[in-house]
Amino acid sequence: MTITQLKYTLAVAEYKNFTVAAEHCFVTQPTLSMQIQKLEDELDAKIFNRSKKPIELTEVGKKIIEQAKVIVDESNRIVDIVHQQKGYIGGEFKLGIIPTIMPTLLPMFLKTFNRNYPKVKLIIEELTTEEIVRKLTDGHIDAAIAATPLENEAIKERVLYYEPFVGLIPEEHRLYEQRKIKVDDLEVDDILLLEDGHCFKDSVINLCRTNKTNSKQHFQLESGSFDTLIKLSKDGLGMTLLPYLNTLDLNENEKSFLREFETPPPAREVSLIYHKSQLKMQLIEALKSTIDSVIRGAIAFSDVEIISPLQKN
Template sequence: MNIQQLQYIIALDRYKNFTKASESCFITQATLSTMIRRLEEELEVIIFDRKANPIITTDAGREIIAEAEKALDHIKNMVMLAKEDNGVIEGNVRIGIIPTIANSLLPLVLKPVMEQYPRLDITITEITTENVLEQLKGNQLDFGIISTPIDAKGYDTEVLYYEPLKVYGNIRSNKKYLMTSDLTRETHWLLEDGHCIRDQIMSYCSLQNKHNQLSNLKFQSHSFETLLNMVDSFGGLTIIPELYVQTLPERQQSKVMEFERPFPVREISMISYRSDVKARLGKALAAKVRQIVEGVLQVDLNQSVLLKA
């Protein structure tokens, strides 16, 4: 048994066709067929039913292919660890990031990261915190970028930065800094259920799940942009993070107000489930993100209160 044979059975399982599978592996169809047959003989099991069209993977074959995929993942990790030990950052990295962070963080950090690590292939997916945790545990992701702290065991956390929350809208107040009680009297527009920042805002501002919107309209959104547009059209307010504020045009930034001290901040972290795998890569990426964000975001933690995720 060798690595190539594992790659070949995975390819044939994917394409269900010897011609397509051999082309994807850059070998002849005869070589692919011979190598797979030898593996079946060595394991004394039939992996593929060749009489069917398209080819069918047997029950035993599916179990073997699942183990082959795990073995190839481990081999890739071994190679990456060896290169990292020599100071080389390259290979593949899969990152899940929640949308309320992605919209402002990625445009800020992604280009500098790619320029510093040109041999690193990065795959990024915008998903919810729940899916990040699930996919990290299932080895579908290497790292997640979410709001922390989280109430889940087995995950390692690398704090990236702390981000203040601010108020956007036309507030009926002459104060320079807003109290949470100032917000409860206003019409407020929030992200839909499932976003952790919504729960953080509801808890911190004691909104108690009251939308306090128009009598004939109850609205929730999945994007800050839509919330700002609703505020501009109907009045009221919404609450947005500092990095997103910095992406706004001047006409909208003029509608942003700060909370009184201690002001609310959310903790943003990179998390992993198997911290020993790609550990140096994770630390390198986290350090680069911190360096970039620190250049545009200065937070005095002594004047703030950390929101629970």
């Protein structure tokens, strides 16, 4: 039994297809199949039911896969332990970032991080919070940047900053004349929202959950882009809420439509998160210190009310 055989087996279990698994393992399909067959012969047990389409795990196969994950994860940590002992900051580091944070935060720290840590190969992927939690659990990414708290005991959260919500209100809107807006002023049916899957949408809905609505809006729109929401709002089709960093690049005309909340403003908590068993702590500390250094000049809010991204019943 070898680590390589276990890795091939895990790939087939994940992709449910020998050809696709071989592509992700960068080997030929016959090589992968042969190694898995050797493992099954050694164990005298069938891991996969190959007659099913897609391929399914046998009952004993499910138990083997669970143990294989533990063994492969622990084998990967040997290199991490050596790097940590030496204080070496380098190697591959896989980072997930949610879509509503990536466009604003990534340009702020990426160049600085690359300059300070040239031996690190940072692999960045835009993922939803749900995808991030799954990939952290499965060991497919090392860390992520997301809105918190997530209330997941297996995941550690290191707060990076608190980002207030800001209203973007067109001239025709009932709240336009107010210098500052209140949470009680909001009506969820009166707000242009991001589409499902974005935790910022969930935070906005949680913020407005107790408010009654008298909206006479004749349409409902959900978009995957803050840029689209900004354009529609400017055209008088409704107000929207933006994270503070998304307001910094607006032009002067667009900024005239911005309205801050009364103190304490609602805000989202943005954290660097990772699995509790993560050992690449020297890389995590390097990433956090880099983001801390660049974000400090952009956000200096402390008196805020954190709005959870978790959906409430």
